[in-house]
Amino acid sequence: MAEGRLPHIVLFSGGTACRSTNLALCSKPVRLTRIVPAWDSGxxxxxxxxxxxxxxxxxxxxxxxxxxxxxxxxxxxxxxxxxxxxxxxxxxxxxxxxxxxxxxxxxxxxxxxxxxxxxxxxxxxxxxxxxxxxxxxxxxxxxxxxxxxxxxxxxxxxxxxxxxxxxxxxxGHVWPSTAADGVALSAVLNDGSRVEGQHRVTGLDDGQSRTGIREVSLTAAGGGVPANEAVIESLESADAIVFGPGSFFTSVLPHFLVEGVVPAIARNIHARRIFIGNILQCRETRGLDLARMLEIAAGLWRARGGADVRPFTHVLANRQLLPFEKTVGAFAYLGNGALEEASAHLGAEALIGEFEDPWQRGNHDGRAVADALSLLLQR
Structure with missing residues (x-):
């Protein structure tokens, strides 16, 4: 990073889940770019x-x-x-x-x-x-x-x-990861059935949610789903590239499917690449833990051109305070699983802290996340 230049944080995310983090980062001495999905169908x-x-x-x-x-x-x-x-x-x-x-x-x-x-x-x-x-x-x-x-x-x-x-x-900057029109997201569940549309995947019924998602895909009216050039430029100048928090299968992971995104991230060898684990499970991730989500993301990263570059350098995970499953409303807290082993396998450092908002259970404390990101940039 050039002397005197504000660090540039690029945040892959969806909507409400990362709102508190976005707001907190706006108060930091950083340049902020949000990269958002272009397949919203609700x-x-x-x-x-x-x-x-x-x-x-x-x-x-x-x-x-x-x-x-x-x-x-x-x-x-x-x-x-x-x-x-x-x-x-x-x-x-x-x-x-x-x-x-x-x-x-x-x-x-x-x-x-x-x-x-x-x-x-x-x-x-x-x-x-x-x-x-x-x-x-x-x-x-x-x-x-x-x-x-x-x-x-x-x-x-x-x-x-x-x-x-x-x-x-x-x-601040906001760009859709692709500028292609008519981009649609679909998911194949573990029983082989297909769910079409981002809003339907986000809103899986109880049976579909328990079955779980095997994979997601993107299609566009013109065929391919090329990366937005503004996104590629942002990734090239980033000092930190952050994934989440947000809906894993509809707001975070699909960005890897956009043509050119994974290679552009991989080319920026100086940027920290930070995965932020969600606080709670949701309809998309019921039964998964953070370690398994990292494995899924790493598999797609390699398939999309990540080659030998590690997908993440750091993982931010919420501390597990109780030895049993606890729920907030309809969903349980997202467990970390074998996080240390999964992180070590990917060459990433696991940073476990108390990232839950004390006033809004199940949500991230944006200031705590922003402070953690700032510390990583200062290393």
Whole structure:
């Protein structure tokens, strides 16, 4: 790392699981880049994807809003981009959207003309593309603006994100791991059955969850799933590349399937590569422990071009305080298993600490994780 340059942390993650870590890192003297999935198939993103056949923007927008929060941005543009329409009557949602798109919403009326003009342009571009029958209920205004920017800038998602960041005055970077449209995730379970769609894999029913996931795959409308060039550039300049926390099979592991991502990580021999274990099991990982998850990730790493480079240099694991299985709600704490042996086999150092938020059981203490990452960068 060059003298005087802020260390660059690249964080592979999904959405809510790494929010506290993202927020805590925003207060550190680092440059932060989030790399998020491009295969979100639920919620507002699902409706937009099905209507326009474009890249899912929900995880991108959510990560940008987290950056804005962490950086203390709370102006009218951020308020607009973080707003959701009513989930009530369809006609009411359409009327509410019109207040935004026609510039009659109070937040837009008091906005500086240049900012208001840009937002209105993107909302109107979205409205023109979406058609008359679109259901706006519970829709994210930020998703509509980002999709409109995507369409207005020749379907260049990186340009759309750049513009969105400038509108919100966000410093941190957020990129989807691929810029390909129509990327879909599917999983094959241990009984050979297939589950299509990220939202279905995340929401496995009890029987499927107990069966467990054997493997996941990505497909795109155009065939391959190439890496976003902005992601490759970020990985080349990273001082630390962090995996998780997040849904293992849908938000973390699939990034290894994006063409070019694993080789780019492997080429950066100076960066620390840190895997953060989740606090709890979930529907995707019921019955697994952290050691087994590391083995699965390492196997995919080797298959995708990692060659002889170790996938992780460090593993952050929550300390196991009790000798029996304890649950929070429907899920048990994620056990570490044979973590020391698994880490040694991969050439990684296991760092076991108390990373659970004392106020929100089952969640990470973002400050504790950020402090641990900072210490690793100082070594």
């Amino acid at each position: 919620g507002s993103s699902k409706v937009i994807r099905e209507s326009l056949g474009v890249l899912a923007v929900g995880d991108i927008r959510q990560a940008l809003m987290t950056m804005a929060h962490g950086e203390g941005r709370a102006g009218d543009v951020v308020k607009v981009c973080n707003a959701r329409l009513t989930s009530g009557a369809e006609a009411d949602a359409r009327t509410e959207f019109s207040l935004y798109a026609e510039g009659r919403h109070p937040l837009l009326e008091r906005m500086e003309p240049g900012l208001r003009g840009a937002i209105l342009n993107y909302l109107r571009t979205f409205r023109a593309a979406i058609g008359a029958d679109f259901d706006f209920r519970n829709g994210s205004i930020g998703n509509f603006i980002l999709t409109g920017a995507h369409l207005a800038h020749n379907s260049d998602i990186n340009t759309a994100i750049f513009v969105f960041r400038k509108l919100c005055d966000v410093t």
